[in-house]
Amino acid sequence: MNIKNSVIKFNNVTKRFPVGGDYFIALKNIDLLLNKGEFTGLVGPSGSGKTTLLNIIGGLDSASDGNVSVLGQSLENTSHNERAKVRRKNMGFIFQSYNLLPVYSVFENVELPLILNKIDSTQRLKKVNQAIEWVGLSDKRDSRPSMLSGGECQRTAIARAIVHQPALVMADEPTANLDAENSHHIMKILTNLNRELSTSFVFATHDEKIMGYLKRIIHLEDGQIKKDQLIKNPKFS
Amino acid sequence: MLLKIAIKNLLGARLRTILNVFVTSFSFFIILLMSGMYDGMLQHAKNVTIDTEIAGGAYWHPNYDPLDPMSFEDSHSLIPNKIQSLIDKKDAFPVLVNQVSIYPGGRIMPAILKGIPPNQDIVKMPSTSLNSYKDGTIPVLIGKGMAQSTKLNVGDSFTIRWLDINRTFDANEGTVVHIMDTENFKIDMGHIWIPLNIAQSMFAMQDQATYVTYKKNLKEIADNTDWLHRDVDFLVKDMEAIIEADKPSVQVMFIILLSLAAMGIFNAQVLSIFRRGREIGTLMALGMTRLRVVALFTLEGGLNAILSAFATLIVFGPFLWYFSMSGIPLPIDYTEMGLIMAKRLIPVYSAGLIFSTMILVSIIVLIVSYLPSRKISQMKPTDALRGKAIT
Ligand SMILES: Nc1ncnc2c1ncn2[C@@H]1O[C@H](COP(=O)(O)OP(=O)(O)OP(=O)(O)O)[C@@H](O)[C@H]1O
Numbered sequence: 001m002n003i004k005n006s007v008i009k010f011n012n013v014t015k016r017f018p019v020g021g022d023y024f025i026a027l028k029n030i031d032l033l034l035n036k037g038e039f040t041g042l043v044g045p046s047g048s049g050k051t052t053l054l055n056i057i058g059g060l061d062s063a064s065d066g067n068v069s070v071l072g073q074s075l076e077n078t079s080h081n082e083r084a085k086v087r088r089k090n091m092g093f094i095f096q097s098y099n100l101l102p103v104y105s106v107f108e109n110v111e112l113p114l115i116l117n118k119i120d121s122t123q124r125l126k127k128v129n130q131a132i133e134w135v136g137l138s139d140k141r142d143s144r145p146s147m148l149s150g151g152e153c154q155r156t157a158i159a160r161a162i163v164h165q166p167a168l169v170m171a172d173e174p175t176a177n178l179d180a181e182n183s184h185h186i187m188k189i190l191t192n193l194n195r196e197l198s199t200s201f202v203f204a205t206h207d208e209k210i211m212g213y214l215k216r217i218i219h220l221e222d223g224q225i226k227k228d229q230l231i232k233n234p235k236f237s
Numbered sequence: 238m239l240l241k242i243a244i245k246n247l248l249g250a251r252l253r254t255i256l257n258v259f260v261t262s263f264s265f266f267i268i269l270l271m272s273g274m275y276d277g278m279l280q281h282a283k284n285v286t287i288d289t290e291i292a293g294g295a296y297w298h299p300n301y302d303p304l305d306p307m308s309f310e311d312s313h314s315l316i317p318n319k320i321q322s323l324i325d326k327k328d329a330f331p332v333l334v335n336q337v338s339i340y341p342g343g344r345i346m347p348a349i350l351k352g353i354p355p356n357q358d359i360v361k362m363p364s365t366s367l368n369s370y371k372d373g374t375i376p377v378l379i380g381k382g383m384a385q386s387t388k389l390n391v392g393d394s395f396t397i398r399w400l401d402i403n404r405t406f407d408a409n410e411g412t413v414v415h416i417m418d419t420e421n422f423k424i425d426m427g428h429i430w431i432p433l434n435i436a437q438s439m440f441a442m443q444d445q446a447t448y449v450t451y452k453k454n455l456k457e458i459a460d461n462t463d464w465l466h467r468d469v470d471f472l473v474k475d476m477e478a479i480i481e482a483d484k485p486s487v488q489v490m491f492i493i494l495l496s497l498a499a500m501g502i503f504n505a506q507v508l509s510i511f512r513r514g515r516e517i518g519t520l521m522a523l524g525m526t527r528l529r530v531v532a533l534f535t536l537e538g539g540l541n542a543i544l545s546a547f548a549t550l551i552v553f554g555p556f557l558w559y560f561s562m563s564g565i566p567l568p569i570d571y572t573e574m575g576l577i578m579a580k581r582l583i584p585v586y587s588a589g590l591i592f593s594t595m596i597l598v599s600i601i602v603l604i605v606s607y608l609p610s611r612k613i614s615q616m617k618p619t620d621a622l623r624g625k626a627i628t
């Protein structure tokens with residue numbers, strides 16, 4: 001594996017949460033290397049540390065011990081602002097509950113990362129329209145989230161996560177609130193984006209349907225990696 | 238960029254924004270109205286005092302102290318020449334002040350007797366009524382308040398007793414010829430007005446006076462005697478002092494109203510931050526820095542205040558304007574409480590008042606918008622994303 005191509009590198013990472021006067025160890029000595037263009041899932045029972053791991057990758061939370069580098073940059077000793085910048089430029093997030101801004105239209109929600117990145121308005125218009133087209137919501141671009149179905153909300157969230165063409169997209173249980181049909185629809189969109197833009201995706205999931213699309217499955221249990229599986233021929237792709 | 242997002246947030250959250258703006262602008266309105274009423278009261282009291290009593294100002298005998306009736310005995314003299322020439326030109330009129338005792342209905346009361354030329358037209362006082370001097374008694378003009386406390390009616394006679402020049406008591410009969418309805422309690426309470434020439438002969442003070450009131454817009458003359466020039470500012474001081482004495486309660490009111498406005502905004506801000514924890518977490522996940530999140534929410538609060546200012550203008554402006562044109566009827570007659578108050582109070586909104594209210598409220602808005610927003614900067618994005626309550 002080529003270090004140059006590495007998107008994420010975990011070196012002996014431990015995460016402890018203070019609980020009462022004690023600590024709860026949510027992640028234990030994690031070593032992990034994710035490469036450009038991967039389509040990887042973190043899989044494991046509830047409480048195994050999937051979300052925690054995802055949050056540390058995204059710099060939303062920091063490791064208690066060990067070193068994390070994202071896109072060749074160590075997150076150790078970085079300020080909130082520096083991590084915010086890494087997220088703004090190179091990352092996208094997809095959440096289980098969509099987390100769309102309720103007062104914004106689909107277009108405006110998708111536009112937000114570009115505004116934060118100070119992209120000029122003609123570029124924004126082009127990119128937002130393209131992203132909305134990718135997820136098949138062109139006819140809903142002026143709707144508010146409250147007028148959309150769950151699947152449409154999540155597609156909006158996907159458009160928002162990829163509109164600035166980040167190197168890495170993190171998705172925490174993106175299909176947990178969706179029915180089977182919508183889940184497959186979304187996974188197809190994500191697989192296509194992965195192929196066409198070579199965006200790396202990391203999922204946290206215990207949804208069997210998602211697993212059928214993954215090219216790599218990392219099994220977590222009690223904060224430790226139990227198995228790291230490469231899938232040569234995913235069931236759906 | 239932040240401004241754009243803040244505006245979008247405000248416009249997007251239609252009902253929430255409307256409610257916030259309404260609460261804030263209503264507070265603006267009440268604050269402006271209350272302060273306007275206070276200023277209007279002050280203005281009115283000043284105008285009334287100037288119209289009925291002060292006119293352009295006065296020249297006082299050096300010993301005259303209106304608050305010390307004992308001083309009246311020694312505060313009269315012939316009028317200095319230059320001041321007399323104002324009187325001759327009908328630009329001024331002299332008043333002779335003395336302390337007397339009156340016996341309305343057999344009771345004894347101290348009173349301030351003022352001799353005034355009945356035909357003066359420099360202050361708005363029905364002094365011409367004193368010309369109806371018929372039956373040998375002294376014609377007396379009193380105010381409504383005085384009439385009430387003495388139970389005197391027009392036509393009633395009563396005894397006036399005074400110390401004459403030889404320090405012996407002398408007495409004569411006075412008849413009420415007119416009761417004036419004046420808002421200025423200072424020419425009413427404890428006062429009886431009689432024609433100047435009668436006063437002068439009663440006290441054997443021919444051509445003497447205690448003070449001389451001159452008409453409005455007249456320049457101060459270079460009088461080189463020891464008589465004192467008293468301008469309007471000096472003469473309204475005691476009246477202002479009475480109103481000032483009420484000011485603490487007005488200020489308390491003002492502070493309460495401001496706090497209400499502040500609480501409205503604070504509430505809205507705290508609520509939005511509690512309720513919008515997930516939104517804040519999302520913005521952070523999208524790479525917005527904490528500082529910018531704080532700035533965004535502070536900006537939203539600030540815009541709220543600006544919108545409220547406009548809303549006040551549009552929604553409540555007509556009310557403010559209407560009140561300032563037609564006045565606000567007052568339910569009680571305040572003259573009896575020793576206050577110069579109109580029956581209809583006309584609020585006065587000075588530019589200074591509007592400006593200072595706006596500045597003050599804006600500062601408060603910024604502070605109460607900033608404080609809850611700052612909470613966010615102490616929050617972990619992961620907690621915010623889970624919509625965890627802020628502690
Ligand atoms: N802020 C926190 N403080 C204390 N403990 C925490 C905190 N966040 C997570 N934990 C604990 O760490 C463990 C791992 O949590 P995490 O959310 O990563 O699990 P997960 O694998 O995502 O589970 P699920 O599938 O239910 O989402 C859990 O036992 C959780 O209780």
Ligand SMILES: [Mg+2]
Nearest residue numbers: 050051172204
């Ligand atoms: Mg989780």
